[in-house]
Amino acid sequence: MPHDEGVSKGARQDAPRRRGRRPGGTDTRAALVDAARAVFIEQGYDGATVRAIAARAEVDAAMVNHWFGGKEGLFAEAVLKLPFNPQDVVERLLAGDVTDLGQRIVRTFLTVWDTTGGGVFAALMRSITSHELAANTLRDFLVKNIVERVLSPLVDDDLDFRATLVASQLVGMGMVRYVVRFEPFASADIDTVVVAVAPTLQRYITGTVR
């Protein structure tokens, strides 16, 4: 589904004229995903520009906003193959007090990935461990789109160390629940996991870690 109909209309007027095709439909969307995958792998997250991706796909750059809401949405779908838009997740995490942030992160993480049956998380881990997805590309994406937006307004000191501590518990939670499926953790209901794990994240975000 397009992210913004206003952008869509403007984009259609500026549609590429070179080959007279891809006026904004689903073939444009698929072409952007293919082009994005190639450009992100070549240039990394920071190096890849919307302009370069659109040029490779031979469509207007406005189509990126139209279909994906921006560069991060395109990366999330084309490379990480995430089943959600990171911006929605960030908004959900920011809606509340910092003293409950650990709980919200665990609950959101589990809700999002449980919905996909964990197969998408397992594929992402496979992609990272097999070097199909460069670690620094993933890190740049996470730092820009999750850490900076969610943690930096709330955390005074040691932001990077705290963020990697949070990442360590989240990645491990996903590995045990969705990849190796150790019981009873893999089948525990979300509330049970939140009670057990949220205090860990809360300490990593606002507590003593040095």
Place this chain on the structure above:
Amino acid sequence: MPHDEGVSKGARQDAPRRRGRRPGGTDTRAALVDAARAVFIEQGYDGATVRAIAARAEVDAAMVNHWFGGKEGLFAEAVLKLPFNPQDVVERLLAGDVTDLGQRIVRTFLTVWDTTGGGVFAALMRSITSHELAANTLRDFLVKNIVERVLSPLVDDDLDFRATLVASQLVGMGMVRYVVRFEPFASADIDTVVVAVAPTLQRYITGTVR
């Protein structure tokens, strides 16, 4: 290096007569590793017997104790390709008070894997995520050789849930430090990580998790 010279001598007297070769040397060792990999994959950790592995390798079963100190040492080397013997790790963890166990686990985990540069940990994660290594085989191994020996004498309630919580933080720590190498966590010295993460493991082992 053989684990027990006494076992070694006895084993040599009982060496297989079928084909008159492999009297206990390094070719025997390599044959056992190859045979073990096949049998563990076919039968799982619990199903595989030392007798079946030795038969497949066409050597005497005593050679397994001689070279690997037992079934778990052979699994650790042949399948997990661990650069250490799990029994040594268990002994190190058990040497001390339960109130410091979180610290000892984090320190031992980092010391062991830092020594290999993390490449071995990354290979293990790749093997798990690509389904080359069945998750339940890994779980049976960990439960029998780490959890039951280290945690069950110390933990009264919720042993399995606590053990999977510990696993979640350890696996995530390894992923962030050795696979995706997020900084500053990846390069932080061991003491820094121990201070940050040990309280998490300690709570998972002896604290409130429900």
